Amino acid sequence: MKSRYQREEAEAFVRSAGCPEHLALRLYTSRLIGRDPELVLHGGGNTSVKGTLRTLLGDEVECLWVKGSGSSLDKVTARDFPALDLSYLRRLVALESLTDEEMVNQLRTHLFDASAPNPSVEALLHAFLPHRFVDHSHADAVVTLTNQPDGEALIREALGPEVIVLPYIMPGFPLAKAVFEAYQAHQPKAGILLMQHGLFTFGDTARESYERHIELVDRCEQTIAARRRSIQTPDVAYGAERARTLAPRLRGAITKAAGVSLVVERRFGPEVLQACALPQAPALFETGPLTPDHVLRVKPWPLFLSAEAEDDTALAADLARAVARYQAYFETHRARSPQARALDAAPRVLLDRATGIWAFGKSKQEAMIAADIAEHTLTAKVAADAISGYRALPDGDLFDMEYWSLEQAKLGKTKPRPLEGRVVLITGAAGAIGRGIAEVCAEAGAQLFLTDRDEAGLAAAQAAFASIQVRGCVMDVTDRSSVERAFDCLLAEYGGVDVVVANAGLAHVASLESLEPGDFSRLLAVNAEGTLATIAAAARVFRAQGLGGNIILNSSKNVFAPGKDFGAYSASKAAAHQLAKVAAIELAPLGVRVNMLNPDAVFSHGEVPSGLWSLVGPSRAKSRGLEISELYEFYRERNLLKVPVTAREVGNAVLFFATNQTPTTGASLPIDGGLVEAFPR
């Protein structure tokens, strides 16, 4: 590992940071640490700097800026470093003990800004060390060496006498105090190593502390490299067919076991597949995490799937084994935390010889974090196995972290959004109504999979969600192989689907007399056959997944109230409508509901015009003797409620059905402001 510190870059950063120099340099080197996934992953690690701060009354007070919990080092800003009353915090070391809740309270009540984020739970440790800059990471190389039977000897050899080594202690006051006492007794020059946890370094400057950190981690990496025995890496082929079969089954089984809807992130790079194909893989990988912190993301152990897991019975047996192991762990250790409320027993990481890592989370983002941890864990366990063997901390330490009172206190605090963890596939997502539906579902916490045959339009629709993970794929509903490819892509991205919105549609204006047969076929292909293809593909996933589901067809007001010159559209939409009713009958045994929406006169969504109205608007205006600009007003005046209809309102109707608010299937919901001639019957 090499230092990433560059003097010019650091100076430029200080000039543009808009905060005092010591804090700017603190941010700069914190980001350097955060940029290295071999040092910290997603919110792991923390850093601090000490200095003085002038209060409103003009007093100069000693201050500790320490990373707040919840932020990731690679993107930290001054806002992520709450300032604390350092002289006060230092005095806390005299206490015999301090509960975690009281420690959090002490930190919160000694902030200089009441709205600052909560300081890291390792804040006192930073406060008790005398150095100006302190850096802390959970480096892969450190946990690789320390999770071994002779881990302590290995790490001492790697780091030399400038670093003191402490056994694993749960973060909080006891750890901060133990570090302080060890520091007082030994006065280490460079740092403090915590077994199965990570490394602290310190220095008078940001650069000194950071570069000491890098140098020590580099020494650990060298030690690993020098001792690594070559392992026979098996030849592996990715089991694409197996992955396709497993995806909805695994998602269904894990979601049921966890009691919350989860999505998957798969990793199957060559290193992952080679690791999973090692003969010792199940025993090596079904072990505890590199550091207890990971338990909060990936649960205590992954489950290694049996070769027969494609079979539902074998998969159920695999999962039952994992659940039983978890329940026994809870029962064995529950006395350590008498108030502990049992968490779900489902693993969050599954491993498979042919298909690699399957990591689960309540969102794509969460699943990706779990997958990153799982990938680093595999690499570290393989490396440890090639030295003196991998040995994780005892289960009791994992339990203490998983059932930590501070973590338990978070339970039930935030109400999940109605579509959290649910995957919503939308066809025709580039159009106005598709965009409105996507927007409402995303706000409800859904994981979106957008499809459209218009590649540029689809890209624009996806780009509208820059701040969340959205997936999608070009799909032409008139082409069965295109539909199949899109659903394969859906399974690869999320593992399954909960809500399928059949929204793709096409319009054409011509009287029956003048309607070209080709145009009629074209509309039938999109509106009727396309709906059939979408329903059929969705049904196959729902069946494999076993979680029920929703299909929602964007039908049309025309189904109830057809209009002249609109025969091809009305007839093909009526066919789709009837198909959806049959689907409601056929899919009810799977717990799948199928409902229809009947909107009217949705002209656009923001800047996105409705394809249908761009096409029919001019002729409709002409036949009514109106200017195009008057049409909007005309349709508003036409309905009983005298209201315009928006794409987001169609989205609200999707949300209503997708959340199973009423025991309803095979039903139609008009979204038209009230049109007597289009009342469903």
Ligand code: ZN
């Ligand atoms: Zn830590």
